[in-house]
Amino acid sequence: MKDIFTINGQRIEYEFDETDVLLDVLRNNGHYEVKKGCGEGECGACAILLDGILVNSCQILAASVRGKEITTVRGLGNVHDPHPLQEAFADTGAIQCGFCTPGMILASYALLKENPHPSDDEIKQALDGNICRCTGYVKIFEAVRLAAERMRKNV
Amino acid sequence: MSDLKNVGRSIRKVDALSIATGRALYTDDFPLENPLSLMLLHSPHAHAEIIAINTSEAELVDGVVDILTYENTPHTLYTTAGQGYPEPSPYDYRMFDRKVRFIGDRVALVAAETAEAARKALAMIQVKYGELEAIFDPEGSMEPLAPKLHGEDAYAPLPVKYDPLRNLAAEVELGFGDMAKGFSEADLIEDNIYHTHFASHCAMEPHATKAYFDEKGRLVVITSTQVPFHVRRTLARVLDIPLRSIRVVKPRIGGAFGGKQEIILEPMAAYVAWKHKRSVRFVLSRKEVFTFCRTRHPFRMRFRTGYLKDGTITAMDVDALMNSGAYGAHALTVLSNSGSKMLPLFNKIENVHFLGRTVYTNTPVGGAYRGYGATQAYFGFNQQIDIIARKTSQDILDFAKKWHIRNGETSEVFRILGEGKEGVEQYIGSCGLDECIDRGAEKIRWYERRDLHFSPVPEKVRGVGMAISMQGSAIPLIDMASASMKMNEDGSFNLHVGATDLGTGSDTVLSQIAAEVLGVSPEKIIILSSDTDLTPFDVGAYASSTTYLSGKAVEKCALNVREQILTTASQILEIPRDELLYGEGRISDRSRSTEVRLEEVCLHALYTKDQYQIQSCASHVASESPPPFMAQFAEIEVDTQTGEVKVIKFVSAVDCGRAINPRLAEGQVEGATINGISYALHENYIFSDNGRMMNDSFWDYKIFTAPDIPEIHTIIVDSEEKTGPYGAKSVSEIGLNGPAPAIANAIYDAIGVRLFETPFTPDKILRELKKL
Numbered sequence: 001m002k003d004i005f006t007i008n009g010q011r012i013e014y015e016f017d018e019t020d021v022l023l024d025v026l027r028n029n030g031h032y033e034v035k036k037g038c039g040e041g042e043c044g045a046c047a048i049l050l051d052g053i054l055v056n057s058c059q060i061l062a063a064s065v066r067g068k069e070i071t072t073v074r075g076l077g078n079v080h081d082p083h084p085l086q087e088a089f090a091d092t093g094a095i096q097c098g099f100c101t102p103g104m105i106l107a108s109y110a111l112l113k114e115n116p117h118p119s120d121d122e123i124k125q126a127l128d129g130n131i132c133r134c135t136g137y138v139k140i141f142e143a144v145r146l147a148a149e150r151m152r153k154n155v
Numbered sequence: 156m157s158d159l160k161n162v163g164r165s166i167r168k169v170d171a172l173s174i175a176t177g178r179a180l181y182t183d184d185f186p187l188e189n190p191l192s193l194m195l196l197h198s199p200h201a202h203a204e205i206i207a208i209n210t211s212e213a214e215l216v217d218g219v220v221d222i223l224t225y226e227n228t229p230h231t232l233y234t235t236a237g238q239g240y241p242e243p244s245p246y247d248y249r250m251f252d253r254k255v256r257f258i259g260d261r262v263a264l265v266a267a268e269t270a271e272a273a274r275k276a277l278a279m280i281q282v283k284y285g286e287l288e289a290i291f292d293p294e295g296s297m298e299p300l301a302p303k304l305h306g307e308d309a310y311a312p313l314p315v316k317y318d319p320l321r322n323l324a325a326e327v328e329l330g331f332g333d334m335a336k337g338f339s340e341a342d343l344i345e346d347n348i349y350h351t352h353f354a355s356h357c358a359m360e361p362h363a364t365k366a367y368f369d370e371k372g373r374l375v376v377i378t379s380t381q382v383p384f385h386v387r388r389t390l391a392r393v394l395d396i397p398l399r400s401i402r403v404v405k406p407r408i409g410g411a412f413g414g415k416q417e418i419i420l421e422p423m424a425a426y427v428a429w430k431h432k433r434s435v436r437f438v439l440s441r442k443e444v445f446t447f448c449r450t451r452h453p454f455r456m457r458f459r460t461g462y463l464k465d466g467t468i469t470a471m472d473v474d475a476l477m478n479s480g481a482y483g484a485h486a487l488t489v490l491s492n493s494g495s496k497m498l499p500l501f502n503k504i505e506n507v508h509f510l511g512r513t514v515y516t517n518t519p520v521g522g523a524y525r526g527y528g529a530t531q532a533y534f535g536f537n538q539q540i541d542i543i544a545r546k547t548s549q550d551i552l553d554f555a556k557k558w559h560i561r562n563g564e565t566s567e568v569f570r571i572l573g574e575g576k577e578g579v580e581q582y583i584g585s586c587g588l589d590e591c592i593d594r595g596a597e598k599i600r601w602y603e604r605r606d607l608h609f610s611p612v613p614e615k616v617r618g619v620g621m622a623i624s625m626q627g628s629a630i631p632l633i634d635m636a637s638a639s640m641k642m643n644e645d646g647s648f649n650l651h652v653g654a655t656d657l658g659t660g661s662d663t664v665l666s667q668i669a670a671e672v673l674g675v676s677p678e679k680i681i682i683l684s685s686d687t688d689l690t691p692f693d694v695g696a697y698a699s700s701t702t703y704l705s706g707k708a709v710e711k712c713a714l715n716v717r718e719q720i721l722t723t724a725s726q727i728l729e730i731p732r733d734e735l736l737y738g739e740g741r742i743s744d745r746s747r748s749t750e751v752r753l754e755e756v757c758l759h760a761l762y763t764k765d766q767y768q769i770q771s772c773a774s775h776v777a778s779e780s781p782p783p784f785m786a787q788f789a790e791i792e793v794d795t796q797t798g799e800v801k802v803i804k805f806v807s808a809v810d811c812g813r814a815i816n817p818r819l820a821e822g823q824v825e826g827a828t829i830n831g832i833s834y835a836l837h838e839n840y841i842f843s844d845n846g847r848m849m850n851d852s853f854w855d856y857k858i859f860t861a862p863d864i865p866e867i868h869t870i871i872v873d874s875e876e877k878t879g880p881y882g883a884k885s886v887s888e889i890g891l892n893g894p895a896p897a898i899a900n901a902i903y904d905a906i907g908v909r910l911f912e913t914p915f916t917p918d919k920i921l922r923e924l925k926k927l
Contacts (some may be wrong), residue, residue, distance in 0.1 A: 033177025
């Protein structure tokens with residue numbers, strides 16, 4: 001089947017099977033920034049925003065997202081014009097291998113949009129669905145705090 | 156060296172923004188034209204012979220191109236351990252085998268046009284197994300009547316003890332002093348057996364390999380590996396194709412932790428590609444990573460320690476039994492390291508004996524895992540010294556300080572025990588362990604918390620515990636790293652290294668070292684790493700080697716380039732080379748009245764007269780392996796009703812020499828520490844009676860996530876190792892050694908329960924509490 005997807009503000013038509021999950025359709029069409037860590041909805045590496053809500057794209061049928069806005073980490077910024085969260089993750093050492101980073105940044109983005117001044121506990125709860133094995137999370141928490149501070153100052 | 160401009164600064168990782176913006180490419184992100192999908196059939200039996208395998212129906216599935224089994228693949232014996240040549244691990248593995256030795260072992264591989272076709276064909280392969288008796292318990296593995304896993308053909312390429320007909324994958328014995336005398340002089344003997352368990356590395360990126368042919372018909376293998384050069388060498392041997400026809404590229408790696416020091420997928424992927432002259436894609440599922448890839452070797456370690464009433468240790472006897480699982484990957488070296496990374500720490504013990512054996516069982520395969528035997532050994536060691544300190548009424552901090560190795564001191568163990576051969580004598584040139592202990596103790600508030608049994612609510616009790624450890628920095632006289640470099644007209648430099656950045660940040664750290672030598676900012680260093688066509692050799696990322704070993708190769712290489720720059724500047728300025736000053740981005744005379752910028756130096760060299768490229772290469776082999784040191788402290792809370800142990804606060808204080816990039820060094824410690832806490836409390840392989848791992852997903856194999864993280868403190872003490880680049884030692888592995896024993900010691904401090912077996916699950920706590 002074919003359908004129009006809206007990804008990072010751009011409308012594009014993809015062909016896929018009705019049983020395909022969104023993760024595979026995105027990756028098959030060049031959205032390699034969406035990572036596959038488990039395919040079971042547990043690790044959060046494939047997290048995207050669907051109409052602003054954080055979801056694991058491996059758990060969603062591609063056929064079910066018609067009319068919805070998909071945001072991946074590439075939709076937030078690029079190397080020439082990064083988002084404050086992308087800068088903060090780089091500045092604090094929150095990125096080691098980086099396989100969890102796209103999902104982590106989107107989870108953080110979803111949090112800060114709702115709650116620009118999160119407590120440490122709120123940060124931890126917001127990142128609960130995203131596994132990182134490299135950093136021990138310490139610097140990821142720091143990155144979210146730093147980004148929140150910078151984003152508040154910019155407003 | 157207080158005037159360092161780049162070393163010691165926490166600059167951003169050079170790949171951080173490309174990762175954060177989703178542009179960095181990992182193995183499975185490289186697009187290939189119509190790759191074949193590869194998928195494995197795994198053994199449902201722990202021990203069986205394949206009597207017949209029928210692939211004819213499966214081959215008829217539309218899109219199936221080939222099915223590999225032991226009947227149609229090379230029978231070359233090799234080891235999946237990605238180590239130097241010849242490897243210290245036994246050659247007991249073939250691409251496919253007539254025998255399967257654990258549940259999850261490889262049986263057949265389908266290559267198909269689509270993943271769906273491959274999956275469909277897998278279900279249609281008919282295998283008739285002849286089940287064999289399986290052995291799961293390493294204690295019984297060497298019994299005469301125990302089932303044998305490997306036949307007479309398996310062999311060790313190095314002259315080391317290896318006896319597959321007794322299931323003996325490796326044996327190490329060392330001793331010095333007089334054990335009988337040591338024990339007869341002892342007032343007391345502490346004799347305990349400690350057990351550590353299986354664990355998965357859980358790198359977020361599952362193992363992945365892709366291969367394609369370039370325009371000249373050479374095979375390009377893009378793979379998620381720690382050891383690209385060992386991969387190339389092994390592929391050439393196993394596939395019997397010219398090494399020159401293979402290029403191995405390591406892209407960004409989604410974590411490894413030792414799990415990708417294994418050459419598991421590459422031979423199968425390369426074989427299909429070579430046979431069919433097609434590109435291939437081979438990516439494992441998370442379940443396959445758990446059940447088919449490598450684990451942390453479980454250990455049983457018996458410590459017998461003789462000591463006087465005043466705490467003087469008179470003898471230490473260690474008997475280690477390591478479970479290798481079905482194959483012998485790292486069977487000898489992890490075992491050796493459990494002795495060689497632990498015993499030297501208390502170098503003042505005069506009578507020491509260590510006997511270690513690695514045995515085969517029909518369980519998942521052990522391999523390299525951050526800590527590499529030291530983690531398993533320090534679990535027992537640190538509880539042993541906690542017990543003795545308590546029994547002799549000493550503070551464990553004072554006890555540790557009295558016995559640990561110090562600057563200028565050595566240990567017999569360094570000389571005796573190497574990796575598959577004798578070791579290398581070395582004297583410690585940097586040891587900041589006392590400061591680690593003191594500063595860590597202050598941060599955890601040791602003297603306000605120890606022996607207090609503080610109880611915030613009636614059913615909960617808190618305690619503190621400490622563990623110390625050392626690791627190494629590269630394998631002396633065996634590991635080699637190299638670097639090459641050339642200068643560009645804008646005063647920038649291309650730096651090419653074989654060193655393998657797995658996410659650890661070595662591309663960044665090596666750039667900082669080059670920038671420091673050359674007096675430029677790190678942005679002027681354009682680094683390319685780990686491509687067997689483009690970069691010089693490096694053994695790869697293991698044995699805590701990259702900063703220390705590859706860093707030194709980069710430093711040497713950059714010094715050569717710097718010397719050429721000075722020579723050229725001398726020609727331009729017409730001032731003798733010895734009278735020149737090398738400044739930031741420029742060379743000047745001593746009075747700084749005449750100067751030439753680096754850009755001008757390069758332009759002169761490339762275009763003016765007797766033109767040449769300013770460039771160099773350098774290799775480095777370390778003559779010793781200076782250990783980093785660490786003291787780790789846990790404050791925990793035990794719920795005496797539920798048996799749950801919660802870490803409240805954890806402090807790691809490390810002497811890693813000079814931290815080239817302190818923030819990245821902290822990140823290494825924090826990641827290892829949380830992995831260690833998670834290992835101590837939760838992570839485990841749960842097996843069925845017939846040897847099947849039952850919890851092969853992140854749902855059931857619980858690793859720490861954000862809400863689980865306690866208060867974490869990391870302290871990097873000032874230290875300088877003269878043999879390392881700008882004083883650096885290693886830092887990446889050591890942080891995993893302390894959490895389990897520090898938590899065990901803290902549990903004892905809280906509730907008087909001694910846990911001799913990891914992980915510290917509620918059932919064990921409650922069982923032990925009932926015994927009190």
